[in-house]
Amino acid sequence: MEPPLRITLLAQTAAGWARLCRLLSAAHAEAGGALPVVSWPVLRAYADRDLVVLLGLSSEPVRALSADRPDVAERLLAPWRELAGEQPRLEAVYLGRQGTDPGSLRLAARTVGLADQVGVRTILTNAVRYADPSWLSSDTRSNTGQPRPGARSTCHRASGFPRTAGRSPGSDPGHGAGQSG
16 A cells, blocks of 8 residues: 655654644644644644655655656646745655655655756654664564564764765665664
8 A cells, every 4th residue: 555645743842842743733623533644734733834845755745756757747846845845844754765766766856856957955764773672662662573574773974975976877776874883
């Protein structure tokens, strides 16, 4: 089953945190006991200031890039720019995957390219790392008690990001973001 479309909202200030709390409360109130989904009217009411809108792998614009539709991705990014002005960010994620699937170097490069083309900032991320395996929460483990695929229980240096960011799609995919060595 395909995951639902998702965005991440990051509070930059105490006022942003308050707006995020109000946004979530409004989404729950609108849902009336069902699974809450943040509607555009709620986003317009609360997500226009003090919040960064992070559009990652499960967002409409990045999914369009994955389908090799940069024209559609640009069109889908427009409402976010209208809503949040300078605050939308595109998340470029490299997890060592091949092709144009989420987590591939090619999709990360397309994401960075679109951001550059339209003047939106990019945030380069990779898989979540934990310094201690006991920090893995129960929702990051499968039913067998093992970490989900891609989850690692070690911290990696941020110094790997510039090396990965400078990589071209034809470079060695065996040494991914955050891998030490």
